[in-house]
Amino acid sequence: RKEVEQDPGPFNVPEGATVAFNCTYSNSASQSFFWYRQDCRKEPKLLMSVYSSGNEDGRFTAQLNRASQYISLLIRDSKLSDSATYLCVVNGGYSGNTGKLIFGQGTTLQVKP
């Protein structure tokens, strides 16, 4: 089983749609959770951290369910510029904090006009 699992998609949605991505992780000791965004042939960039209470940043909402080891990202009112690959990222959860991040394969979103 992969440590972080995502549906690779692609998700093809029209502009203005609401789209949700899900992710599961296997290490229950993981402490930190993130969504990164990676544009085609570019480096990953932090989109948002994910907190147990859930958090929102404009059109983006992230939620964490520790009991189910499940993370989600909701994008409302999709824009063409949201087209990218969204990476679910979990810290390693290993003893001795090393900053080790485990990346999911990514979910590709294509927003169409």
Added chain:
Amino acid sequence: DTAVSQTPKYLVTQMGNDKSIKCEQNLGHDTMYWYKQDSKKFLKIMFSYNNKELIINETVPNRFSPKSPDKAHLNLHINSLELGDSAVYFCASSQNLGLAGFHEQFFGPGTRLTVL
């Protein structure tokens, strides 16, 4: 004003050669990383240095050797290149917050390595 830079951006070489990739960050971070992103897009940690000390060393062939001359630089040397080494290699840096963990990781633009 580039935060994390890597050179070269593209590297095409023959099997069996030895090559190096350089990384520099001007963010004042004390932790740097090397990641490999293969053709299936999985991004996997290879190494991490904190204040020039190796803290993460994943299961990678010993043909790969990182070197950190100072906190701002982390280079990756690869000996006897193989076809399977073809990938995009990303350098990243972050600030170690001690018990609070690590701050966001900033990635370089990547080095696209093609082994022929």
